[in-house]
Amino acid sequence: MNICATILEARAACRNARGKRLGLVPTMGALHEGHLSLVRAAKAQCDAVAVSIFVNPTQFGPTEDLAKYPRPLERDCELLENEGVDILFAPSVDEMYLKTEATWVMAEGLSDKLDGRSRPGHFRGVTTVVAKLFHVIEPDVAFFGQKDAAQVAVIRRFVRDLNFPVEIAVCPIIREPDGLAMSSRNAYLTPEDRQCALVLNRSLQRVEKEFRAGERNAAKLAAGAKQVIAQQPQVRLDYFEIVDPDTLEPVEQISQPTLAAVAAYVGTTRLIDNVVLIP
Helix, strand or coil: CEEECCHHHHHHHHHCCCCCCEEEEEECCCCCHHHHHHHHHHHHHCCEEEEEECCCHHHCCCCCCCCCCCCCHHHHHHHHHHCCCCEEECCCHHHHCCCCCCCCCCCCCCCCCCHHHHCCCHHHHHHHHHHHHHHHHCCCEEEEEHHHHHHHHHHHHHHHHCCCCCEEEEECCCECCCCCECCHHHHHCCHHHHHHCHHHHHHHHHHHHHHHCCCCEHHHHHHHHHHHHHCCCCEEEEEEEEECCCCCCECCECCCCEEEEEEEEECCEEEEEEEEECC
């Protein structure tokens, strides 16, 4: 595996892969099976695979967990080596951002919805760093997880609007055996918090059950999910919304594939999860 710490090194490594179908898996490290499932999808669909590990400061708010975000780079390198990754791009903050930087990429009308509403400036940081990564790596396909459904919608929009020649591949949520969606932030959970966190998936299961039984009114489905979460007083709901998966606009009646998305604080840890409802 070619490990690159600078943009020049990464560009040189990726130039050597020209003529091959190059896949990119952007990550912030602290890799788990969810990330590795993206790597395996990239290996299956592409001739060469690059992974980026970069804890992006511009997508964290001033009171969020940037300083304590896990950074087990040596372990991550071993995992990627075992998966047969060709290129790892692991830059420093100074390598990715100039101190005088004044240019941002932002998807108007999407960046302030769901997680963007709860975390002002978050998606501006995401789209800016992903645009930088696409510019450095120049992948044919980039792989993202369905768990970050709002992020997927935002990235798809800016790729379309700015004519990036990148295909966006979205891979299924990977869950623990008990149903908890895998996340690097799960490492923050105490054993008690870990049990409480299962309520997020239970709320989505309630929505799925009622949807399969014929309920199509989004407000009624969301109300049932909120009732489930309210039964777990240690969990503080951020949002539960049922929206169009592309525009993130709320829907009233479900007549096409629709996203049911939840975010909640379990202790001090913010977790997200979702399910797509398909009539």
